[in-house]
Amino acid sequence: MKKTFPVIGMACSACSANVENKLRSIVGINEASVNLVGRTALIDYDPSQVSIEKIKQEISNIGYDLVIDEEQSVDQLEAISFKLLKRNTLLAWLFSILIMCFSMGWVNVGGKDAANQLSLVLALSCIVLCGREFYVSALKQLRNKMAGMDTLVSLSTAIAFLFSAFNTFWGESTWGVRDLEWHTYFDASTMIIAFVLTGRLLEEKAKDSTSSSLRQLMGMAPKTARVVTKKQPVEGEIAPEQVPISTLEKGDLVEVHAGEKIPVDGDVTWASSFMTNDAAYIDESMITGEPTPAVKRVGDKVMAGTIPSQGKLRLRARQIGEETSLAQIIAIVQQAQSSKAPVQRLVDKAAGVFVPVVASIALVTFVLWVAIGGWNALPQAIMSAVAVLVVACPCAMGLATPTALMVGMGKAAEHQILIKDATALEQLRKVNALVTDKTGTLTIPNKKIVDFTAADNLEPEQRESLKLNAPEAIEALHNQGIEIHLLSGDKEEAVKYWAGKAGIEHYQSGVLPVDKESLVKQLQSQGKTVAMMGDGINDTQALSLADVSVAIGTGTDVAMDVAQVTLMGDDLSNVPAAIELSRKTVKMIWQNLFWAFIYNIVCLPLAAGVMHLFGVDFQITPMWAAALMALSSLSVVLNSLRLKYKKL
Numbered sequence: 147m148k149k150t151f152p153v154i155g156m157a158c159s160a161c162s163a164n165v166e167n168k169l170r171s172i173v174g175i176n177e178a179s180v181n182l183v184g185r186t187a188l189i190d191y192d193p194s195q196v197s198i199e200k201i202k203q204e205i206s207n208i209g210y211d212l213v214i215d216e217e218q219s220v221d222q223l224e225a226i227s228f229k230l231l232k233r234n235t236l237l238a239w240l241f242s243i244l245i246m247c248f249s250m251g252w253v254n255v256g257g258k259d260a261a262n263q264l265s266l267v268l269a270l271s272c273i274v275l276c277g278r279e280f281y282v283s284a285l286k287q288l289r290n291k292m293a294g295m296d297t298l299v300s301l302s303t304a305i306a307f308l309f310s311a312f313n314t315f316w317g318e319s320t321w322g323v324r325d326l327e328w329h330t331y332f333d334a335s336t337m338i339i340a341f342v343l344t345g346r347l348l349e350e351k352a353k354d355s356t357s358s359s360l361r362q363l364m365g366m367a368p369k370t371a372r373v374v375t376k377k378q379p380v381e382g383e384i385a386p387e388q389v390p391i392s393t394l395e396k397g398d399l400v401e402v403h404a405g406e407k408i409p410v411d412g413d414v415t416w417a418s419s420f421m422t423n424d425a426a427y428i429d430e431s432m433i434t435g436e437p438t439p440a441v442k443r444v445g446d447k448v449m450a451g452t453i454p455s456q457g458k459l460r461l462r463a464r465q466i467g468e469e470t471s472l473a474q475i476i477a478i479v480q481q482a483q484s485s486k487a488p489v490q491r492l493v494d495k496a497a498g499v500f501v502p503v504v505a506s507i508a509l510v511t512f513v514l515w516v517a518i519g520g521w522n523a524l525p526q527a528i529m530s531a532v533a534v535l536v537v538a539c540p541c542a543m544g545l546a547t548p549t550a551l552m553v554g555m556g557k558a559a560e561h562q563i564l565i566k567d568a569t570a571l572e573q574l575r576k577v578n579a580l581v582t583d584k585t586g587t588l589t590i591p592n593k594k595i596v597d598f599t600a601a602d603n604l605e606p607e608q609r610e611s612l613k614l615n616a617p618e619a620i621e622a623l624h625n626q627g628i629e630i631h632l633l634s635g636d637k638e639e640a641v642k643y644w645a646g647k648a649g650i651e652h653y654q655s656g657v658l659p660v661d662k663e664s665l666v667k668q669l670q671s672q673g674k675t676v677a678m679m680g681d682g683i684n685d686t687q688a689l690s691l692a693d694v695s696v697a698i699g700t701g702t703d704v705a706m707d708v709a710q711v712t713l714m715g716d717d718l719s720n721v722p723a724a725i726e727l728s729r730k731t732v733k734m735i736w737q738n739l740f741w742a743f744i745y746n747i748v749c750l751p752l753a754a755g756v757m758h759l760f761g762v763d764f765q766i767t768p769m770w771a772a773a774l775m776a777l778s779s780l781s782v783v784l785n786s787l788r789l790k791y792k793k794l
Contacts, residue, residue, distance in 0.1 A: 147193055149191075152186055155211055159500075160501055168290070176191060183783075184548070189201070208292060209284075241271060284296045303339060305531070309525075310332045317330070329525065331532075338768055338772040368407040370409075371400050372401040374387075386401045399463075404456055410465060418458060420457065426458060426459040427441060427454065428440045447464075450465075475559075479555060493544065504750075505535070507538075515531075530754055533767060536775060537772075553731075553734075553787060556790075563711065567710060572732055574677070574711070577677045577725060579675065583662075583685050587698055588613060614716050633657045635657055642655070663691055670693070678694075681698035696721065730792055
C-alpha cells in the first residue's frame with residue numbers, strides 16, 4: 147500500500163531527514179519520502195507487517211506526529227498549531243523586550259542584582275512557555291541519536307541561559323574579584339527563541355502559498371450530495387435528500403443542479419436544460435482545460451468536481467471517494483510533491499551531518515577563543531559559540547528544493563499538466579528529442595465517420611483534424627531546440643499531410659509498436675534525452691522506455707499509468723509549457739541552493755568572530771544570528787513563490 151500522510155512538527159531539512167530515516171528503518175516499510183514544505187510523508191508499506199498505528203508511535207518517539215485519522219481535519223490541526231505558534235511568538239517578544247529593558251537599565255528595579263534576578267525569572271518563563279517544544283523535540287531526537295534545528299536552538303539558548311544564571315549568583319565572586327567585567331545574556335537566550343519562532347511563523351504563512359494549487363484541487367470536491375432516495379432514473383415527485391458525500395455508495399442516484407459540483411464519477415440517467423430537454427451542459431475546464439461546456443446526454447460519463455453550467459441532471463454513481471478521477475488527480479499531485487528530485491537527495495545527505503558539523507565548529511570556536519585570550523575571554527568564547535550554533539541554518543538548504551518543486555508542480559496542475567514525480571519535472575528540461583504518435587495525440591479523428599472501411603477513400607482533412615494549438619506547439623518546441631519525430635501506423639500520404647500541417651520534418655508511416663520503441667532507443671544511443679508522447683496501448687512500449695513519457699488524458703488508462711506526465715486536455719501547447727516550467731523550476735532550485743550555501747559560508751565565520759583576527763571589531767551577535775537565520779529560510783520560500791507569477 148502506498149499512501150500520503152500529513153506530518154506535524156517538522157521545522158527544517160534535518161527534521162524531514164530524521165522522519166524519513168526513521169520511517170525507512172521500520173520493518174514493513176518498503177520506501178518513504180518526506181516533504182518538508184508539504185509537511186507530508188509518502189509511505190510505501192506492507193499492512194501485513196506493520197500497522198499505521200505502529201508507524202505513528204515510532205514517529206512520535208522522535209518528536210513528530212503522523213496524522214492517520216482520516217476524520218481528523220489536517221487543516222484544523224494546522225490552524226491550532228499556527229495559533230499556538232503565533233501566541234508563543236508574541237509572548238517570546240514580550241519577555242525579550244522586558245528583559246532588555248531591565249538589562250539595559252531602561253527600567254530601574256533596584257540595582258544590577260535585582261535586574262539580573264528578575265531577568266532570570268522572565269527568561270526561564272520564556273524558555274518553559276515559548277521554547278519548551280525545542281527542548282522536548284531535541285531530547286527525543288537525542289535519545290534516538292538524531293539531531294536537527296531544534297538541537298541547535300535548545301543547545302544555544304541553554305548555554306546562554308546557564309552562563310547568565312551562573313553570573314547572576316556568582317559573577318562578582320568569580321570575575322569581579324579578578325577585576326574582570328562580567329555580564330548576563332538572558333536577552334540573548336529569549337531573543338533567539340523570539341526570532342526563530344518569528345521565522346517559523348513567516349515561513350508557515352509563505353509555505354501555505356506554495357501549496358495553494360493543491361488546496362484549490364481539493365476544494366473542487368463538494369462536501370454534500372443530493373441523493374434520490376427512490377432510485378428512479380428520471381425526475382420524479384420525491385425530492386432528493388441532502389447527505390454527506392462520505393455516505394454515498396456505488397449505484398446511488400445523484401441529482402446535480404446548475405452551479406453545483408458533481409460529487410462522483412457517474413453515468414447520466416437523465417438530463418435537462420433551458421436549451422434542450424435531453425441534455426445538460428457541463429463545465430469541465432478545471433479538469434480538461436477546455437473552455438467550452440461539454441454536452442452530456444443519457445449514457446454519457448461525467449466526472450467529480452465538474453459543474454453543470456446549464457440545466458440539471460441525474461447520474462448513477464460509478465466511482466466514489468478516492469476512486470474518482472478528481473481524487474486520483476489530487477493523489478498524483480500529492481505524491482509528486484512528496485517525491486524527491488535527485489538534487490534533493492544530495493541535500494538531505496548534507497543535512498544529515500550538518501548539525502553535528504555545526505556543533506563541532508561551535509566547540510572549536512570556544513576552544514580557540516579561550517586558547518587565544520585565556521579565561522578573560524570566556525564570555526566572548528561562550529557568546530561566539532552560541533552565535534555559531536544559532537546562525538547555522540539547515541532550514542534554508544532543506545527548503546530550497548521542495549518549495550520550488552511544490553510551486554512548479556502546482557503551477558503545472560493549474561495548466562492541466564499532471565507531473566507524477568520530481569524526477570520527471572527535472573528531466574523535462576533536458577529533453578532535446580520528442581517522439582509523438584499521430585492519431586489521438588496530434589490529431590482528432592472525425593467522430594461523424596461510422597464506416598471505417600469507407601474512411602480510407604476520404605482525404606486526410608476529412609478524416610485522424612489537428613488538435614488545439616498543434617502547429618503553435620510544434621513551433622514552440624522547435625524554438626526550444628527540440629527535434630520532433632512523428633510516427634504512425636497510418637498510410638504514407640496521410641502521415642506526410644499531417645506532418646506538413648503541423649510543421650514536423652521527421653516522420654514515418656506504417657510503423658508498429660516495436661518501431662516506436664526502436665526509434666526511442668536509436669535517439670538515446672545518439673546521446674539525446676527523449677520524450678515520448680502517446681495516447682494508446684500501442685504507445686506503451688515506447689512510453690516506458692523514454693527518458694520522459696507524456697500521455698494524453700483523453701487516451702487509454704494504460705498509457706496514463708505508464709506515463710510520468712499526463713496532459714488532461716487536448717491543448718498541445720501544454721507540452722512546451724511543461725518543458726519551460728521544468729527549466730524555470732530547476733533554475734529556481736539552484737538559485738535557492740546557491741543562496742542557502744552562501745549564507746552559511748559567509749555567516750558562520752562572522753559569527754565565530756574571525757574578523758577580530760584582522761583587527762576589525764565586528765561580529766554577529768547571538769540575537770542577530772537568530773534574525774539572520776530566520777531571514778535566510780524566509781528568503782528561500784519567497785524566492786520560490788516568484789515561480790507562481792512567471793509566464794510559461
